[in-house]
Amino acid sequence: MQKFLLGIGVILILSGIFGTSYIWHHDHREAESLDKYATTDFQVGRDIYGELESATLSLWDYRYDKAQLLPKVILITDGAPWEIDAVTKQTQQGMLNENKLFFHFPRSSFKDILNAKKVRLKIYYDNGQSIELPLTKNELLSWQRKLRW
Numbered sequence: 101m102q103k104f105l106l107g108i109g110v111i112l113i114l115s116g117i118f119g120t121s122y123i124w125h126h127d128h129r130e131a132e133s134l135d136k137y138a139t140t141d142f143q144v145g146r147d148i149y150g151e152l153e154s155a156t157l158s159l160w161d162y163r164y165d166k167a168q169l170l171p172k173v174i175l176i177t178d179g180a181p182w183e184i185d186a187v188t189k190q191t192q193q194g195m196l197n198e199n200k201l202f203f204h205f206p207r208s209s210f211k212d213i214l215n216a217k218k219v220r221l222k223i224y225y226d227n228g229q230s231i232e233l234p235l236t237k238n239e240l241l242s243w244q245r246k247l248r249w
Contacts, residue, residue, distance in 0.1 A: 134233040155205040167225040169199040174222040177212040
């Protein structure tokens with residue numbers, strides 16, 4: 101009986117260690133690009149004549165900790181920063197917290213995005229953490245294609 105209880109105790113300890121390390125790793129994950137860190141959706145809006153009217157970005161970030169995205173984003177195009185106000189929402193799905201961020205790009209930033217060689221996005225959390233990640237080459241080309249069309 102003691103061996104059985106000891107075995108269960110060891111299993112609980114190991115699962116706690118691995119579970120905690122997984123959660124810590126997921127919330128403190130390192131990513132090389134924005135699309136590896138979070139799910140994004142870049143959309144453009146056009147008027148009835150096909151002229152570019154708006155561009156928006158939706159971002160979904162899943163975390164185990166309670167950190168919430170702040171409604172502030174900095175878009176950096178080849179070193180030129182654009183501070184943008186955003187809308188955020190957090191919902192809990194079991195142990196996961198889904199952070200959603202949505203914002204409209206300033207119209208004046210379209211030309212910089214079209215001409216940029218590199219674009220980075222910086223997002224902030226209420227726990228003091230901030231993440232600054234670049235777009236991949238393919239992601240940037242996709243954004244530029246949508247803006248040109």
